[in-house]
Amino acid sequence: xxxxxxxxxxxxxxxxxxxxxxxxxxxxxxxxxxxxxxxxxxxxxxxxxxxxxxxxxxxxxxxxxxxxxxxxxxxxxxxxxxxxxxxxxxxxxxxxxxxxxxxxxxxxxxxxxxxxxxxxxxxxxxxxxxxxxxxxxxxxxxxxxxxxxxxxxxxxxxxxxxxxxxxxxxxxxxxxxxxxxxxxxxxxxxxxxxxxxxxxxxxxxxxxxxxxxxxxxxxxxxxxxxxxxxxxxxxxxxxxxxxxx
Numbered sequence: 068x069x070x071x072x073x074x075x076x077x078x079x080x081x082x083x084x085x086x087x088x089x090x091x092x093x094x095x096x097x098x099x100x101x102x103x104x105x106x107x108x109x110x111x112x113x114x115x116x117x118x119x120x121x122x123x124x125x126x127x128x129x130x131x132x133x134x135x136x137x138x139x140x141x142x143x144x145x146x147x148x149x150x151x152x153x154x155x156x157x158x159x160x161x162x163x164x165x166x167x168x169x170x171x172x173x174x175x176x177x178x179x180x181x182x183x184x185x186x187x188x189x190x191x192x193x194x195x196x197x198x199x200x201x202x203x204x205x206x207x208x209x210x211x212x213x214x215x216x217x218x219x220x221x222x223x224x225x226x227x228x229x230x231x232x233x234x235x236x237x238x239x240x241x242x243x244x245x246x247x248x249x250x251x252x253x254x255x256x257x258x259x260x261x262x263x264x265x266x267x268x269x270x271x272x273x274x275x276x277x278x279x280x281x282x283x284x285x286x287x288x289x290x291x292x293x294x295x296x297x298x299x300x301x302x303x304x305x306x307x308x309x310x311x312x
Contacts, residue, residue, distance in 0.1 A: 095125045095126055095174065096122075096181075099125060102125075103118045103121060114244060115273075116185060116186060118185050119182050119185040119186070119187050120273060121241065121242060122185075123268050123272060124241035124242070124265050124269070126171070126174055126175060126178060127199075127261070127264050127268050128236065128239060128241050128261065128265070129174070130174075130207070131206070131207060131235075131261055131264075132232045132235070132236070133170075133171075134164055134171070134203075134204075134207035134211065135210050135214060135228065136229070136232065137163055138164055138167070138208070138210070138211025138212075138214060139214040139215055139218050139224065139225060139228055140225060141159055141160050141163040141215050142156070142159060142160070142215045142219045142308065143215075143218060143219055143222075149219075149308050149309065150309050156301070156305055157298075157301060160211050160215050161208060164207055164211055167207070168200070168204045168207075171200065171203075175196060179193065187273060188275070190275045192270075192272075192276060192277060193271055193272055195267075195271045195277060195278070196268070199264060199267050199271070199278075202264065202286050202290060203264050205290045206260055206264075206293060208297070209290065209293035209294035209295075209296070209297035209298075210293055210297060211297070212297030212298060212300065212301040213293075213300040215301075216300050216303075216304040216305070216308075217300065217304070219304070219311045220304055220307070220311055235261065238256075239261050240262055240265055240266070241265065245266065257281070258285055260285055260289035260290075263281075263286050264286060266278070266282060267286070
């Protein structure tokens, strides 16, 4: 069932689109060009190979933002499936996240040759990428469980999460170096799991090293907490799903 739903979600995303999946590549590339022009040329940012650096951050953020935003509306968008008691409701959310995972994985596959064109020397450390992607998938799934259940009960959550994502973009080191954060806020800032995922991806591609123990500890602990909280909220609200539709 989950495989069928995931395939359906993946196909729907690009149905009736002239360029189809190419939009998933053109969008981050356009951001990369714009941000490189603004920050590297106009604002004189001194980060080495800024184009590659910012592209990695954009793709990690896209995986998180698109996955949670679409996961949030999954239950509302599938009332016929939610009302069928024979289907575990969390599978509906999971299938949507799997479709997003497939799209993001394809984007990262295209990233590899792009990085080579941008002058990045790829090493065996890049093989750690699937671990980062799976970790982010679990993080997105945990958030999608709680967000989808809460959005079904309180439809304002869609707007609230949209604002949270806009804030999160600037609270993550996508267009600036994390070292710019004042020392008094460094510890709190570093506990953002999305920040750790972005830094981990940059480590394996640009610095040719594995993510640090701190990165792994923050990511794994965040996954455990968010998944547990997600299932708790989902199970607590699940009994009234059909009434909320």
